[in-house]
Amino acid sequence: MDHLWSLSEIPSITTLHKMFYSELRELGFRAHHVKQIYIYAKAIVRASKQSGGRKPVLRRLTARIDRYDYRLDLDGGVLTLKIHDGREVKLRLLTSTERVEKFGSWSSYEIAVKVVEDGIYVAIYFRKTVKPRRTRTVMTIDVNFDNITLAVFVPGGELLKLKRYKTPLRRMLTHRIWIERIQKRYSRSWRFIKGVRRAIRRHGERIKSIAWDYAHKIGDSIAELASRYSSIVVLENLNNLRDRVNGGSSLNKKLSLWFYRRIQFTINYETLERGFVARYVNPGKTSSTCPRCGSRLKDNGGRVLRCPRCGFTGDRDVVACINLFYRYSRCGCLGVPLNTPKPNENPSGMQRKRDEAMTSTYINLHRS
Structure with missing residues (x-):
C-alpha cells in the first residue's frame, strides 16, 4: 500500500502482477495469496483517494483465509492454518458444545483471523443449502x-x-450515560489517560455485547x-x-x-x-x-x-x-x-x- 499510495495513478491488475508477484513469492506467499494481497491493497488505496482520505494505516492484524489454506476439525476443536513456506499452525478452538453440534453438518468456506493483544480470534463462516x-x-x-x-x-x-x-x-443507555459522565469529568484529558480510555472502552464493549x-x-x-x-x-x-x-x-x-x-x-x-x-x-x-x-x-x-x-x-x-x-x-x-x-x-x-x-x-x- 505504501508503494501504491506514492503513485499518481493506480495501476491495473496486470501491472500490479508484474510489480509485486515475484517479490511476494520470494517472501513465501502462495500464488493465490499474492493475487489477493495486491487486489486488496489496490481496493483500499483507491477507496481512500476517491474519498479524499489520508494514507491508510495498518492498525489491526486481520486476514481472510479461504478453504484451501486451512483444515477444520470441529469434533476435535482444532483449526490448522497453512502459512509461509509450507508450514502449519494449529489452533485450539474455544467454543461451546452447542455451536459444535449446530454447525457439525454445515460446510465451512472461509475464516477470518484477527490478532489482538491478548490472543488470536477466529471467525469461521459456514453455509448450508436450505430447502x-x-x-x-x-x-x-x-x-x-x-x-x-x-x-x-x-x-x-x-x-x-x-x-x-x-x-x-435502557440497560444500554445506562452504559452510555456512564461513558458521558467519564468524558465530562475528564473533558480535556480522557483521550490521553490509559485507565480512563480503558473504562470507556469497557462500557462500549458492554453495549455491543448486550445488543448482539x-x-x-x-x-x-x-x-x-x-x-x-x-x-x-x-x-x-x-x-x-x-x-x-x-x-x-x-x-x-x-x-x-x-x-x-x-x-x-x-x-x-x-x-x-x-x-x-x-x-x-x-x-x-x-x-x-x-x-x-x-x-x-x-x-x-x-x-x-x-x-x-x-x-x-x-x-x-x-x-x-x-x-x-x-x-x-x-x-x-x-x-x-x-x-x-x-x-x-x-x-x-x-x-x-x-x-x-x-x-x-x-x-x-x-x-x-
Missing part, C-alpha cells in the same frame, strides 16, 4: 425502542398469536415461532432511517443505540435457516392509520390510539402489525382489506371486547 418450506400464515413484526411486537395472521386476516418482547435499550446477545436470542425465539406457525415473516423496511429522522438530543441518543439492523439481520437468517423467508414492506404511517377505515388515528393516552371516525381503539404497536399484514397481503387500498368489517364490528381475530387484544395483559412480555 424452502411451505408457509400457511403471515407473521408481522414491529420493532421499537422499548419493545418488539409480533402478530401471526392466517391469510384471511384472523389473528392467531400476539406477543411482545422487551428490549434492553439480545439480537441472537430474539432472532432464535421469533424464528421458532415462525417455524411453529409455518409463517412468512414481514419486517419493516428501515433503510436510511437515521437520515430521515431529525429529533432532539434525547431521541438521537436512543437512535444511536437502537440496533434494529442487528435484530432484523438475526431474524432474517434464523428464519432462513429453518426454511422460511423474510419480506420487507414500507412502514410509512402503519402506526397511525386505522386498520378498519383507513383514517388517521389520534392519541388516546399512553400508547393507545383511537380512530375519531369509526371508534377503533388499539395499542399503536399492534396497529402497526395489523397494517403491515394488510400492506403485505395487497388485498385492497392502503390499510383497508377487502373484507373490512362494518363500523360496528370488531376486526377479524379480535372478537369479544373491541380492544381486549390491545391491553398489555393480553400480550406476553419477554425479558432478556
Whole structure:
C-alpha cells in the first residue's frame, strides 16, 4: 500500500502482477495469496483517494483465509492454518458444545483471523443449502425502542398469536450515560489517560455485547415461532432511517443505540435457516392509520390510539402489525382489506371486547 499510495495513478491488475508477484513469492506467499494481497491493497488505496482520505494505516492484524489454506476439525476443536513456506499452525478452538453440534453438518468456506493483544480470534463462516418450506400464515413484526411486537395472521386476516418482547435499550443507555459522565469529568484529558480510555472502552464493549446477545436470542425465539406457525415473516423496511429522522438530543441518543439492523439481520437468517423467508414492506404511517377505515388515528393516552371516525381503539404497536399484514397481503387500498368489517364490528381475530387484544395483559412480555 505504501508503494501504491506514492503513485499518481493506480495501476491495473496486470501491472500490479508484474510489480509485486515475484517479490511476494520470494517472501513465501502462495500464488493465490499474492493475487489477493495486491487486489486488496489496490481496493483500499483507491477507496481512500476517491474519498479524499489520508494514507491508510495498518492498525489491526486481520486476514481472510479461504478453504484451501486451512483444515477444520470441529469434533476435535482444532483449526490448522497453512502459512509461509509450507508450514502449519494449529489452533485450539474455544467454543461451546452447542455451536459444535449446530454447525457439525454445515460446510465451512472461509475464516477470518484477527490478532489482538491478548490472543488470536477466529471467525469461521459456514453455509448450508436450505430447502424452502411451505408457509400457511403471515407473521408481522414491529420493532421499537422499548419493545418488539409480533402478530401471526392466517391469510384471511384472523389473528392467531400476539406477543411482545422487551428490549434492553435502557440497560444500554445506562452504559452510555456512564461513558458521558467519564468524558465530562475528564473533558480535556480522557483521550490521553490509559485507565480512563480503558473504562470507556469497557462500557462500549458492554453495549455491543448486550445488543448482539439480545439480537441472537430474539432472532432464535421469533424464528421458532415462525417455524411453529409455518409463517412468512414481514419486517419493516428501515433503510436510511437515521437520515430521515431529525429529533432532539434525547431521541438521537436512543437512535444511536437502537440496533434494529442487528435484530432484523438475526431474524432474517434464523428464519432462513429453518426454511422460511423474510419480506420487507414500507412502514410509512402503519402506526397511525386505522386498520378498519383507513383514517388517521389520534392519541388516546399512553400508547393507545383511537380512530375519531369509526371508534377503533388499539395499542399503536399492534396497529402497526395489523397494517403491515394488510400492506403485505395487497388485498385492497392502503390499510383497508377487502373484507373490512362494518363500523360496528370488531376486526377479524379480535372478537369479544373491541380492544381486549390491545391491553398489555393480553400480550406476553419477554425479558432478556
